[in-house]
Amino acid sequence: MPSGDIVLMEQFRAIAELRGDVAWIVDCASGTLSYISPSVRDMLGYAPRDFIRQLSTHDAASPLAALCMGLPERLARFAAGDQSRRALLRHFEQVRPDGSTVPLDVRSTLLTDANGKPSALVGVLIDTSAERERAGQQRRFASMLNHEFRTPLSTIDGAIQRLEATGTQADEPTRQRYRKIQAAVDRLIGMLDEYLSPDRMDEIGGTRPPDTVVPELLLREAAARIIAAGGSAQVECSGLPPSIRAQPNGLRLALKVLVDNALQYSPPGQPVILAGHGTADGIELSVRDHGEGVPDAETGAIFGKAFRGSNAVGQGSGLGLYMARSVIEVHGGSIGVQNVAPSGTLFKIWLPVQRAAGKTVAPEGCSSDNSANQ
Numbered sequence: 362m363p364s365g366d367i368v369l370m371e372q373f374r375a376i377a378e379l380r381g382d383v384a385w386i387v388d389c390a391s392g393t394l395s396y397i398s399p400s401v402r403d404m405l406g407y408a409p410r411d412f413i414r415q416l417s418t419h420d421a422a423s424p425l426a427a428l429c430m431g432l433p434e435r436l437a438r439f440a441a442g443d444q445s446r447r448a449l450l451r452h453f454e455q456v457r458p459d460g461s462t463v464p465l466d467v468r469s470t471l472l473t474d475a476n477g478k479p480s481a482l483v484g485v486l487i488d489t490s491a492e493r494e495r496a497g498q499q500r501r502f503a504s505m506l507n508h509e510f511r512t513p514l515s516t517i518d519g520a521i522q523r524l525e526a527t528g529t530q531a532d533e534p535t536r537q538r539y540r541k542i543q544a545a546v547d548r549l550i551g552m553l554d555e556y557l558s559p560d561r562m563d564e565i566g567g568t569r570p571p572d573t574v575v576p577e578l579l580l581r582e583a584a585a586r587i588i589a590a591g592g593s594a595q596v597e598c599s600g601l602p603p604s605i606r607a608q609p610n611g612l613r614l615a616l617k618v619l620v621d622n623a624l625q626y627s628p629p630g631q632p633v634i635l636a637g638h639g640t641a642d643g644i645e646l647s648v649r650d651h652g653e654g655v656p657d658a659e660t661g662a663i664f665g666k667a668f669r670g671s672n673a674v675g676q677g678s679g680l681g682l683y684m685a686r687s688v689i690e691v692h693g694g695s696i697g698v699q700n701v702a703p704s705g706t707l708f709k710i711w712l713p714v715q716r717a718a719g720k721t722v723a724p725e726g727c728s729s730d731n732s733a734n735q
Contacts, residue, residue: 383486385412389471389479392416392432404488406457424456428467436479439471447471452489464489507553514553518546574609576601576644580635583616583648592624593632600639605714607692612712615685615696619648619708622681626652626706643694643713654700663698 383404385397394416397409407425415425416432435446448470454462469484521542528536577598584594623633631651638645655663664686689696694712701707 381488385484385486387416387432387482389432389436389481395481401486404486405455405463406459424458427453428455428465432482435471435482439479464493511550511553514546514550517542518550521546572606572608573604574607574612575604576637576646579609579612579616580637580646582613583620583635584633586617586620587624587633590624592627593630595632595634597634597636598638601637601644602639602714605644605712607712611688611692615688615710616646616648618681618685619710622708623648623650623652623706626650628652640711643711646710646712647707649701649705649707651705654704654706655698657700660698660700664696 381400381404383398383401385401386395387393388395394409394413397412399409401412402408411425412429414420415423415429420426435449438446449468451465451467451469453465453467455465456462466487466489467484468487469482471479472481472483474480521539525536525539525543528539531539577596580596580598584596587594620633620635627633627650634647634649636647636649664682666680666683686696689710689712692712694710696708696710698706698708
């Protein structure tokens with residue numbers, strides 16, 4: 362191998378090992394280990410020679426069998442035209458010599474020569490212990506929050522039920538206040554069940570959250586929500602990419618807020634129009650209803666926290682559009698609103714095609730449920 366290639370290979374090995382990960386190279390022709398980072402001993406407790414021995418003997422009883430298996434089958438599938446195995450990510454627990462385990466991510470890819478034949482399998486071993494510990498801490502923190510919020514909410518819930526049961530002689534404004542407190546408590550308990558329940562935390566901690574989403578699918582899911590609620594929806598798409606980098610549940614939440622608003626203000630029989638199209642540097646998703654629109658003087662404030670429009674109907678905290686804006690801005694996007702002729706409101710979401718750095722949006726102030734003028 363020319364000296365320049367050797368230097369370049371050493372440089373790439375150094376890059377792969379900067380975080381403390383273990384880089385490795387397997388020669389496809391011989392199935393032997395060409396290189397593995399010496400730091401593998403610190404990570405897993407095995408020396409490079411242990412991996413060389415495992416790859417040459419294929420000892421199914423060896424603790425390294427699961428880590429080193431599968432190369433012949435993978436090469437055979439690749440030779441048969443199956444490109445799905447070219448790059449792989451595996452997750453499993455590797456047993457150390459002392460009996461302890463290390464959670465690993467194993468990322469690998471097949472390199473080919475000038476004739477398209479596999480020449481080397483290269484990859485990294487990544488110790489995910491710290492990531493798993495962070496996930497555990499998040500679950501414990503969420504569980505603590507769930508408990509700390511649920512206890513006083515349960516007290517308020519019981520008290521307001523007693524007030525309603527015993528306050529039969531109370532005037533109507535007082536009884537309406539009771540009902541409003543009860544509705545607010547129900548909403549908060551529902552949010553705890555949705556976002557901070559132990560089952561929800563186990564679901565989040567047990568799987569890797571997806572970081573891509575199909576834009577057209579988001580719109581069609583929103584249309585299905587409208588139809589399920591008894592409304593009518595129309596989907597218009599053009600030039601959308603197959604997928605974008607984004608957190609699916611966050612975008613679903615933002616669209617849910619816009620769809621719920623459209624359902625609330627759309628006249629019966631008028632469809633909600635969901636549209637999506639590509640732009641020069643991103644995508645645009647929109648939700649249009651045929652209601653009376655937003656008062657012009659309020660379009661600049663409608664996404665503010667706890668803001669409720671002068672023509673708002675029903676109960677609400679004024680947080681829906683605020684949350685939608687927060688989600689979109691975290692994704693590096695923007696959201697806006699405009700009135701359209703002859704009637705209706707058009708909400709537009711713009712998102713970059715590559716996920717941009719977001720900003721932290723922290724709650725401030727108090728909920729509208731507790732404002733002094735109510």
